[in-house]
Amino acid sequence: GADGNPAVSAKSGGAPVKGGTLKFAWLGAPESIDPQINSSFAGANFSNNIVDRLLFQDRDTGEFSPWLATKWEYNDDITEYTFTLREDVTFSDGTKFNATSVKNNLDQFFNGDEALGILPNGKSYLGPYQETQVVSDYVVKVRFSAPNASFLQLSAHSGTGNISFLADKTLKSSAEDRLKPENVISTGPFIVTEYVPKVRTVITRRNDYTWAPAALGHEGPAYLDKIEFITIPEASVRVGALQSGDVPAAFDILPTDEQVLTAQGFELTARINPGFTLGWQFNLSLAPTNDINVRRAIVAATDRPGFKKTLLSNSEGEAHSVLTDGVPGFADYSQGALKYDLDLAKKLLDDAGWQPGADGIRAKDGVKLQLKGTGNILVPDARVTYEATQAALKSIGVEVEIVFDPRNIPAEQLTAEYHLANINRGRNDVAVLNTQLNPDRGNGAVIPADFPDRARIVKTFDALDTATGAAQAPLAKAVQDLIHEELVLVDPQFQTSQVAAAKGVQNIYLDGADRLLFLTTWVGGK
Amino acid sequence: MSLLSFTDVSIWYIRRGEQPSQAVAGVSLAVAPGELVTIVGESGSGKSTLIRSAIGLLPANSRISGEVRLADADVAGWSHNRFARYRGTYVGFIPQDPGVSLNPVKPIGRQIEDALRNRLRRHRLLPFGNGAHNLRIRSDAFRFLELAGLSAPEAIYAKYPHELSGGMKQRVLIAIALSGEPKLLIADEPTSALDVTVQKQILDHLDLLRRELGIGILLVTHDLGVALDRADRIVVMRNGSVVEEGTSGEFLHGVRDDYTRRLLDAAPGLHTGRLTPRPIELARAAAGEHERSTSEYAIEVTNVSKTFTTRRGGVEHSVKAADDVSFKVKSGTTHALVGESGAGKSTIARIVAGLTAADSGEVRLLGQAGRWSRKRLSRSLQFVYQNPFSSLDPRFSVADLVTEPIRVHRKDIGRRDRYEIALELLDGVRLPHRYAKHKAGELSGGQAQRVAIARALSLNPEIVILDEAVSALDVSVQAEILQLLADLQAAYSLTYLFITHDLGVVKLLADTVSVLRAGSVVESADTASVLGNPQEEYTKLLIDSVPGSHLKV
Amino acid sequence: MNYALLKLGRALIVVWGAFTASFILLYLMPASPIELLFPPNERASIDPQAFKEMEHAYGFDRPAWQQYVDRLLAALHGDFGTSVGTGQPVIKAIGEALPNTVILAACALVLASLFALSIAWVATYLESARLRNLISSVPPLLVSFPSFLLGLIIIKVFSFQLGWFPPISGEGLRGLVLPAVALAIPVSGPIAQLLLRNFQTEYASPYVLTSYSKGTRKGKVLNTEVLRNASLPALTQGGIIVGELLAGAVITETIFSRAGIGRLTEDAVRAQDVPIVQGIVMLVAVCFVTVNFIVDVSYPLVDPRLKAVSKGVTA
């Protein structure tokens, strides 16, 4: 994909050293060590190291390569996927990983298990999942009731909604038992050995691990003996602990600290979060954002290049599209639909008949240009860019009220009252547009049922599910054109990033979904 | 040589942003061994301030000049720690109010042992943790408690202050003061808070100590009777200075100072007969005349009983506050209820006033039995409380206070008219008109009590119940109020039910008297016969205890 | 005995009241707890069927009164449901967090009491009015200091600048020092104010004069006479102080990366984890009434004035 903002990346120095314990400070803590419960960022980052995926996705090209599955194919409708599995993979309790394991895991992920207190955690991610058939010991077929092109990426996905494979013993354990490390058994390079909620999670190397994805260029077990994830919720304390040497490495580094840390000789490992760029999606059912000119004006008033120059950190990127630069199918709109032009914004509003009122706020037919929007408190710089956009809009007569922590706003209220809703959804696949904005699915832009040409819009989105790989590119472009040029559904702000900082820790690796993978990391050097 | 001498002592109290106020102005005074010197004076005359300087217990915001000599040292202005050497051993102190002068959460025994230990430690006599010494201290403590007149010290040794009566507490305090075997005792109104009978016992005991041990005593009192009874020398203080000094005999033979004269006149114990009413310019209360009853007895109390049950810490206690009480009061006369604290005087008064319901018995007012409505009752009967400040709403002006009953009863009388009535009522109680706009909190005790009386009269009642209405006042003020009451009674033909614990006052005002003890009437007859020829032992004791009653002017 | 039963009854009523109030408050919350499991912008894309099933699994789909009765009955058996976020039983989640907070709060309480007591003692002992005023102005300062800033400043100075203590209180006593101090300081403010006032009133009582007149030195007067009388009434504030400690832990534990009730509270409130929040409210309410109950029942034992009066002796 296009590489508008090369991510800062740690140089690996010298030959890998085996052994050692890594203390790793971060913001959150897994709310559970059950990898199938992965709604939190920390949860997915931790479990990424104790489980493996069917496929491995290249973080730069988005291409898939073998991991637990050596071969994969799908039918023309993209409703059936057949995976051929590696035969040498074992769970850490010694049991074999095979076709039945895949079936049992997918079934439980989709259906849950009331008796064990397991919730249907995967229901909303697996979509039109129908069943899994065990074709032979090591061949398995996953069937959907409708086309599901994005399942391929899901089988390599490590972010929210990922599919993790657990041993039978774990699958038969109750929700409560799965809070004990000894009951959480999987195939990954590490085993969870200690879990103190909100304080510490410790994972220990599996010495018989030999099925690292070939594309990663690593063979055999991980280098590190042990990784201790330490939760330090307060950003300034986290950085302080890093600086004072209390921990050698830390995650969730705030953009404001990047410069300071680099100056102090810390190596930063950073990557843009693939998926949606962070931004507002417009509510097309509400006045005045149902007026396309208003939407255009807002998009034109957002100073994306300016943000990159003055507000954002090195690791964060200017938004060029609704998709981040690395997602396969990405197209650049920064010189077109997303061009910053405050005068144009004004003109658009003037032309559309929005006249400035006595209080400086524009109005038309008694409707004032007063908007409500949600922000994002988890990404620190989102506060800043939204506030900057807010101030810019104010200067052209548009008033925006932003609720920065929208977590307790119910969905209904969100669609009924908010003109601008923050989105920031990770997934290294263009399918993310479909789940989020397709009027028949997520309908994030709240496109009303009687919207002109609705059927065509839905069709354009649905088409994404019918192709993969290169064939998908034109379809993705069509959807992005629809989003940015024809309908103006979103106002992207910037591309978010994940940053880890370390001293004396080599090769901290952020995978295709920007989750940590410690298989190739070692301590030493320097 | 004197034990204690003040030479030209002046003491000021300072307060931030205010000019220092002088509480003692150039006093000189000495106490010799075996001598009992009393300081008399009205409240605020600087008595306590002066004597506290002799034991270093002035508050931090005081400043002293002059010389206070204990033995050879000039101790004026010493710090607590420097003074510690003299306290207890050279000079003992008996505080004013026994109720609050003992630590409420320490057993009595510990409190006196503390004093003994302080002394022994100072003389390096107390090796730590020696059982024999503990025994010795305990036996010493017993000895001093006995010396202070507590015959069974073992019984109270482990008790807490609240479990003792006022007299016993005062004796404990005396024991503490004596335990250091001081040469000088300083007593600040040691008996003012006690019943007369107890007061007499305590004072007798102090007298005995002085004679037997040769201790010098400096006694403060506001009761000239007490001073005249016992002192070798009397010092009268006013506004911080000594206005007169002399022996008891000299005082009785004529005093030079005008103020001392008035004190002498006002001392109830020295009175012999009833007050003669002075004429009053009648200002007929505009609340309007209402028919006055013609019954012979204004109040008839028959077999009234009342038991109070209280819970404390989950345990129930019952007190028989009135036990089959009966008495009658003729219209237009004064009936006094006397007795020690807790005898049930207030309870009966409140039952008569309808403020408390009796368990059994009957109260007939103005010849009518049965329930009276509040409004109806308050037209004929009014109640005057002991403490005028708590019975007058501090936010009301004097004018509003005295006419509040009129406002409630006579909606037809307007604000302006009420103010006129208020002024008339103030005339009646001899309070200048300028006070009409004052708030109750800005008045002195005597003035406030006048307001309370004016208020009681505003509805032109027939009966007024006065519950210790003068007990809280200084003697000189007390005399004025008593005179006023006599005047008002004559002018308005009122019936008084007068509650007091002071037999001296009874002589001045009452036609008939009932002596109460533990809820029951011991004796009830006309004043002259009860006081002149008491039938009961208890009444005799009461009469005997009135200070100054043996003296002849 | 009756008295203890009466107090116990009141305590139970308060606990029940807290349960009901928290149920009403939490039930009235705008969003369904299930929705809150998902990020706001993903909520629209939740499969309605899956949503229903999850709602059913947690029992949020039944009528309010039924949920109330069920929860109340369950609560009586010590079951407050399971956390919506983690699926862990509430009792267990709280049980795991509690020891940390108890240790922290206990240390903070000891520090706060000692600190408050020293201020009150010294302010009463000093003869110089100037010094006395100076010391007396410390408690108001403590009360007025924004506690959320205090922790950050403390950690910056003592951990990062001076390096005396580790910033994360993982292991050992050394890690406990800073958080305990940060929690103790705001809590000690009100205690110090109360003690200071009590010391002054008690010191002005006449029995102090009696003690002086025995020849006792000032320090001893304060220790043997004033101290106990002045500090006992502070016990009646016990329930409120314990509450303050727990509330203070919300911020302290976040800043010092300690897992405990405070962190659990903040997380749960943010994530609107209804069962956990209710569990915590109940925990706090129970702590409050227990402490108050103990104080109420034991106060008569330490204050002889409240002991059963066995007929006053009369002279």
Add this chain to the structure above:
Amino acid sequence: MTMRLTTASGLDALDATTPSAPPRRRFGVLHPVVAQPGLVLAVLVILLAVAFCVIPGVFTWKDPYVPDTSAILAGPSAAQPFGTDRLGRDIYTRTVYGTVITLTATLLAVSIAFFIGTALGLVAGFVRGVVDLVLMRVVDVLLSVPGLLLTMVIVSALGYGTTNVAVAVGISSVANFARVMRAEVLKVTQADFVEAAASIGTHRLAILLRHVLPNSMSSVVALIPLQFGSSILAIAALGFLGFGAPPPQPEWGLLVAEGRDVLAVAPWISLFPGAVILSVVLASNRISRALQPERGL
């Protein structure tokens, strides 16, 4: 118990012979200034804060909302006394304009607490019996959950925002007023003058309004500035935790919170607004102390 009354001079003013004029004040009108510099300073601080609310434009000519990309994270200087934030906005200006947000919220919180609390306490203390029992249990319930936690729960139920935070803080402080008011009412109804008023047949309501209410107000009134101070802190704490006013409003707690993450790089963002909060709270506590009825020493 027998009690002896002493008036200021201890003398009956009727006595013509005794001068009873109070001691003259040394400093005339200036007296309180010299006597209680702390109190005067406190009043000045509060007046300044009020002036910030009413005429913010007098104290700064800048706009609290407009970003300035040329002065991002600038430290304190003559031009920006408190420094600037991440968008280059002047912290001092934002603090000045934030006063009105924080103080209005505080006022709302205190009013809620005062009116509801006082009414509850008055009714409970005056009516007694079952009503008292029920109301006091309600107050106990409110007390049993510490303020911060209670407000957090209420805010999460009502939704975020300044008004909701103010309401929550108000509700959680109701108990304080109710308790003090009830105690005071109980004390006042024990007073002889209430009995005296009842004994002349005054209507219960009239007793309540004319005697009990005015006489029991002084302690609750003294509680107001104290509560004002603690409400500022509570509102700021909730703002700090992100429950309060939405950005870019310069609410005080939010200002402190904005600097929380950059404390190492730009401590001024948190510290100056923090100091402003401290001084206003300190000032209102001082004023409360001055209003408190005198006692002891």
